[in-house]
Amino acid sequence: MSTDDVTGRPADGPRRRDASATRRALLVAARTRFTRLGYDRTTLRDVAADAGVNLALVKRYFGSKEGLFKAALATAPRFLGEGSGLPRGRAALAEALSRQLAAGAWTEFGEHPVLMLLRDSGDEQVTELRRRALAEFGRQVLEASGAAPAPDAELRAELLVALGVGVAVVRSAVGLRPLADATPEDLLGPLRDIVEGLLGPPSG
Amino acid sequence: MSTDDVTGRPADGPRRRDASATRRALLVAARTRFTRLGYDRTTLRDVAADAGVNLALVKRYFGSKEGLFKAALATAPRFLGEGSGLPRGRAALAEALSRQLAAGAWTEFGEHPVLMLLRDSGDEQVTELRRRALAEFGRQVLEASGAAPAPDAELRAELLVALGVGVAVVRSAVGLRPLADATPEDLLGPLRDIVEGLLGPPSG
DNA sequence: CCACCAAGTAATCATGCGTTGACATGGTCC
DNA sequence: GGACCATGTCAACGCATGATTACTTGGTGG
Numbered sequence A, B: 001m002s003t004d005d006v007t008g009r010p011a012d013g014p015r016r017r018d019a020s021a022t023r024r025a026l027l028v029a030a031r032t033r034f035t036r037l038g039y040d041r042t043t044l045r046d047v048a049a050d051a052g053v054n055l056a057l058v059k060r061y062f063g064s065k066e067g068l069f070k071a072a073l074a075t076a077p078r079f080l081g082e083g084s085g086l087p088r089g090r091a092a093l094a095e096a097l098s099r100q101l102a103a104g105a106w107t108e109f110g111e112h113p114v115l116m117l118l119r120d121s122g123d124e125q126v127t128e129l130r131r132r133a134l135a136e137f138g139r140q141v142l143e144a145s146g147a148a149p150a151p152d153a154e155l156r157a158e159l160l161v162a163l164g165v166g167v168a169v170v171r172s173a174v175g176l177r178p179l180a181d182a183t184p185e186d187l188l189g190p191l192r193d194i195v196e197g198l199l200g201p202p203s204g
Numbered sequence C: 001c002c003a004c005c006a007a008g009t010a011a012t013c014a015t016g017c018g019t020t021g022a023c024a025t026g027g028t029c030c
Numbered sequence D: 001g002g003a004c005c006a007t008g009t010c011a012a013c014g015c016a017t018g019a020t021t022a023c024t025t026g027g028t029g030g
Helices: A019-037 A044-051 A056-062 A065-074 A090-102 A113-118 A124-144 A153-174 A184-199 B019-037 B044-051 B056-062 B065-074 B090-102 B113-118 B124-144 B153-174 B184-199
Strands: none
Touching (some): A019 A056, A019 A065, A124 A153, A153 B153, B019 B113, B090 B124, B113 B153
16 A cells, blocks of 8 residues: 655654654644545554654554544544634625635645544544534534524534535545635635525625 | 445345346445445455355456446446436425435445445546546536526536535434434425525526 | 663564465356 | 356465564663
8 A cells, every 4th residue: 555755744853752743743644644545545654654753653652543543533623613613694604614615725634624524444433523523513603603593503504514524525535626626715605605595694 | 344234135045156146246235335334444255245145256247346346336326317417497406406315215325325426445547437427417517507607607516516425424424413314305495595595596 | 870761663463355266066058 | 968168166375554562772860
């Protein structure tokens, strides 16, 4: 398998015996490979090589491949909002969405971070983590949109989550054009229309 | 690995020496496992066991695992439209979408067929197939929606494709609720709003 | 300077998997 | 019935990979 040079390794200077740096290097390399290649196609040997570190150290610091994967997953941003929550109002929501979806600078992941979130290690615990992360995002959308208490408001919010997931997949993993090449500005108009259509007439 | 009994094997009667039936059985088993588990976690031994067939026969009939995968992929429906194209008009489009996305009876795939389409074997040729299939779907959407010749009409159509992909992923692979439990009727209203928001005021 | 322990290394093990080739068997046509 | 080919079976190989163990190295505190 052994795909080479997925990440431009930080070309570290002569760092010697720095445990936390080693940990960090492994994590960065792991995120990139897991995000791009998925769980199975990511080999510990490649990750260790990318990190410039001995293979056995992933056992020392993360216990196992699964442990490394979960640690990498735990560093995934909350997709949108990044903890700070989504901006209020639908126009702002649409804009935040378009920015996040079109951003190209995911150096820590190599691709859109939501792909890391979708990667499957086969562990049910991981599936649950993913579900929770996306549900949380749905909640933020619901809240940010100043939702009318419609009975299907939650469903509509999750459709927006699904849209975000789909766009990330189609852009990063499929490369469908023109979607894959669209800039935040290109995306903004259509996304605004979707948000307004989905969530009802503008309210903020 | 060896997950067992992913598919309720057809409990075939004493079929003996029927090449085409063997081929078909392998294909059905392969579709289910590939769709549910992905390429890497699907083992030929499990597929053969599901099909009630000897392992070496996949070499005979499909040459290799990659060959089996491509054959399985080739049987994936065109996602929507199923060759016949999408119904004309936006209301009909929204309805077709909601039906396809909410359908539960994908016995040949075990999950929504779009997941099969997203499965990655690492082969670039497969990526291209996928791109083509989704692009084709985008074209159908564009055409079915009686698009105004807006400069970003294509982009908007592909956003609808992305939505479909995202919903399939979030429903089948993530299990986000309430989205995962939504019926076609539940989906219809919100989808209609999205379609109309995205594609402009109703025109058919 | 020395002892000690964390950090790092190298070699090896165990296993699961795709692939392969040699062999058995059934059905069909002369 | 016998030859012949398609169909199906069996056992094994080779390889990649995750895991593990025994060992070395370096720096830090006494």
